[in-house]
Amino acid sequence: MKIEVDYKRCEGHGLCEDQAPDVFELDDEGDLIYQFEGQDVPAEHQTAAARGAAACPVAALRVVQ
Amino acid sequence: MTTTETAPTYSGDIYTDAALLEPYEDYRALRELSPAVWLEKHGAYAVARYDEARAVLMDSDTFRSANGIALNEPANEAILGCTLASDGELHAHLRQVVAHRLTPRALRPMKDLVRERADELVAELVERKSFDAVADLARALPLSIVPDFIGWPQEGREHLLRWAGANFDSFGPMNERAQRAMPQCGEMAAFGAEVVRTGNVLPGSLGAGVLEARDKGEVTTEQTMMLMLDYLAPSLDTTISAVGSAIWLFSQHPDQWDLLREDPSLIPNAVNEIVRIESPIRAFGRLANVDTEIGGVPVPAGSRVLVIYASANRDERKFERPDEFDVTRRDAVHQLGFGLGDHGCAGQGLARMETESLLHALAQRVTRFHVGETERALNNLIRAFGTVQVTVDTED
Known part of the structure; x- marks a missing residue:
């Protein structure tokens, strides 16, 4: 499982971070840091990552298999 | 997916006073019928189930907002040409001119101010013991934050709530409420045009940013007028609705208030749950751009589609115990009350900040809410209380 992040679309609402703090993080500027950029999401983080992606209010996160 | 099924017809008017007061049985009936139901009285396909509502919101190429x-x-x-009612590149451009000032990122410096204002307001009301949770609490905070933030001149502020309400009433079917609203929408537009003409906005505000964008040639004067109103009209009634509903919900569910007081980290989730179960915005429309289908039901090009957020948010196919208020609900964040995707509410960062700040301040002081007289404020689009008289208990 991979997650595609549309950084142009991200407005920094941080709802993904609330759901999956080990996967998504907003830095001090409020910019999104995605831990597994360009990689497969490790199995132990997949449930949380999918939940975080589904929480994005502007649909900037997309789960791709 | 087969598209042989045709949409069943629903003959009820879902905008009568009675239907607006108790909308949830109509919504349940619509969900039961089909993923898309033809609303005979309103000339639109109702999308009342969660999955299809989400799919329509996410497919803004097929389901357009201009004229929709x-x-x-x-x-x-x-409203043609405002951010809410535009599509594609035009929409992305208009949204970019203003939305960057509304992102949680940009709002970070506002957080302390909003917290402080909420604290002061709640301290004063708790001292009084009895107050109107709508007039004194829900309206007071946004009115002390939003007009300054947008940079709206002092004169004309007394009309803002009336204008914003009229704006939402006008989005319904052309019933009496919408007819009464139209002239007031005109007043608001004229005032907005005057603000743009005279440049009478507070320095450093969102409105000042919009005027700068015009001066740089990024938007036309006409678009500037639209942008002045785009964020003002929706930023008051929606938050006011959520806060009024919150107090009423917690008065009816004291166990949920106890949970929140014991663990204030539940507050952001509680805000999602409030918006889920009492969605401030009932529904928004779209216009099908091409022949398409919704959950297998054919929808011809040119059809009007009504995405009913307040129904999707109570869809038993998506949410367990959908009519139960539960601040610990794991998937409350999936609620569609702020819309989603391209047109997802740009001001939700501020709305969440205001509502969360009030709940934080109340949770520190109030042990119980006792509700007296309540009255609904009927509006074609917004579900809200007009009055919630409340008496609070405190620890001491």
């Missing part, structure tokens, strides 16, 4: 938001043509014509 309201259930009547005069209102759609009046």
Whole structure:
């Protein structure tokens, strides 16, 4: 499982971070840091990552298999 | 997916006073019928289930906002070209001019101010013991934050709530409420045009940013007028609705208030749950751009589609115990009350900040809410209380 992040679309609402703090993080500027950029999401983080992606209010996160 | 099924027809008017007061049985009936139901009285396909509502919101190429938001043509014509009622590149451009000032990122410096204002307001009301949770609490905070933030001149502020309410009434079917609203929408537009003409906005505000964008040639004068109103009209009634509903919900569910007081980290989730179960915005429309289908039901090009957020948010196919208020609900964050995707509410960062700050301040002081007289404020689009008289208990 991979997650595609549309950084142009991200407005920094941080709802993904609330759901999956080990996967998504907003830095001090409020910019999104995605831990597994360009990689497969490790199995132990997949449930949380999918939940975080589904929480994005502007649909900037997309789960791709 | 087969598209042989045709949409069943629903003959009820879902905008009568009675239907607006108790909408949830109509919504349940619509969900039961089909993923898309033809609303005979309103000339639109209702999308009342969660999955299909989400799919329509996410497919903004097929389901357009220009000429699509309201259930009547005069209102759609009046708002054509504002961010809410535009599509594609134009929409992305207009949204970019303002939305970057509204992102949680940009709002970080506001957080302390909003917290402070909420604290002061709640301290004063708790001292009084009895107050109107709508007039004194829900309206007071946004009115002390939003007009300054947008940079709206002092004169004319007394009309803001009336204008914003009229704006939302005009988006319904052309019933009496919408007819009464149209002239007031005109007043608001004229005032907005005057603000742009005279440049009478507070320095450093969102409004000042919009005028700068015009001076740099990024937007036309006409677009500037639209942008002045785009974020003002929706930023008051929606938050006011959520806060009024919150107090009423917690008065009816003291166990949920105890949970929140014990663990204030639940507050952001509680805000999602409030918006889920009492969605401030009932529904927004779209216009099908091409022949398409919704959950297998064919929808011809040119059809009006009504995405009923307040129904999707109580869809038993998506949410367990959908009519139960539960601040610990794991998937409350999936609620569609702020919309989603391209047109997802740009001001939700501020709305969440205001509502969360008030709940934080109340949770520190109030042990119980006792509700007295309540009255609904009927509006075609917004579900809200007009009055919630409340008496609070405190620890000491």
